[in-house]
Amino acid sequence: MSDSTPRFTGGCLCGAVRYEATAAPIYAGYCFCTDCRKASGSGFVPFMGFAASALRFSGKTLMFSSKAARGGYAIRNSCPVCGSLVYGGEVGKHQEHTIYAGTLDDPKGFHPTVALFNRDRPDWVVLPEGLKVFEEMPP
Numbered sequence: 001m002s003d004s005t006p007r008f009t010g011g012c013l014c015g016a017v018r019y020e021a022t023a024a025p026i027y028a029g030y031c032f033c034t035d036c037r038k039a040s041g042s043g044f045v046p047f048m049g050f051a052a053s054a055l056r057f058s059g060k061t062l063m064f065s066s067k068a069a070r071g072g073y074a075i076r077n078s079c080p081v082c083g084s085l086v087y088g089g090e091v092g093k094h095q096e097h098t099i100y101a102g103t104l105d106d107p108k109g110f111h112p113t114v115a116l117f118n119r120d121r122p123d124w125v126v127l128p129e130g131l132k133v134f135e136e137m138p139p
């Protein structure tokens, strides 16, 4: 690995669940969908997408599956010890994972470019400037 390889590390509040990404994110943004709001207890989920091959995970997670807007199921992984929501997708099964950017060790590594499900965004969440905004999922 050269010094210029992007590297992102993060994990849950207690440290039992950890991850490392060694690639630039494929996409990064905010999701305002109702499921993300409920799952996070916040106004949105800040996410970064990585290829599974660029990620290493450690620690057991609590996997929760819910019906996805696009059909199929969305899997969310949280720490069974401290409850932090850390990443999406099933390790060993999915080709891509979303990391919940609030779990980064250095949150400055998150550079959102898109906003998804803006139609569900509560009035009390201000949309940052400069994002490409989709009312639902991008086509």
Ligand SMILES: [Zn+2]
Pocket: 012, 013, 014, 015, 016, 017, 079, 080, 081, 082, 083, 084
């Ligand atoms: Zn934890």
